[in-house]
Amino acid sequence: MLMSPLIQTFVLHFGEMGSRWGINRTVGQIYALLFVAERPLNADEMAEALGFSRSNISMGLKELMSWRLVKLQHLPGDRREYFSAPEDVWAIFRTLAEERRKREIDPTLSMLRDALLAEPATSAEKHAQGRLREMHDLIELTTDWFSDVQKLDSKTLMQLMKLGGKVTKFLEIKDKLLLGMGSKGEDDNKH
Structure with missing residues (x-):
């Protein structure tokens, strides 16, 4: 060949x-x-x-x-x-992500959970546990989000990916609206 x-x-x-x-x-x-x-x-x-x-x-x-x-x-x-190989590139992406999660992320989360359950013996260990909690929470948040994304069908997943920076703009507009509503609400309370 x-x-x-x-x-x-x-x-x-x-x-x-x-x-x-x-x-x-x-x-x-x-x-x-x-x-x-x-x-x-x-x-x-x-x-x-x-x-x-x-x-x-x-x-x-x-x-x-x-x-x-x-x-x-x-x-x-x-x-x-x-x-x-699978025909659907999204199926390949999902499989790769799931396998990497099982092989790399899950063992890391398990180790972090064990480390967070340990009683710190020194102030350095207490500080380290605080940092480990931040890492644990970030990894857990992203894996939970990714698990939700994995459930989407390929068409919806593609639409989500195409949104890209538009999501950021949407969140910025939402924050501005909420800030505007908050200051208006405060003005109403003054009168």
């Missing part, structure tokens, strides 16, 4: 970016190839296209399956396993 220059550029770039995201280059390239492939691919096709050993492909696929980022399927009359 030969990759066109366009696909090869994407696959190579995704492999390099993967290493910055905490996955190895091979896994990143395998995923990029599956993401742009017109049809499900088997391990031999991926090994040929990427120039990797079959064992590297197998290990990369196992990692991608543990992240729930590839789908395994069998084709009629063919004993080989075929792999594909």
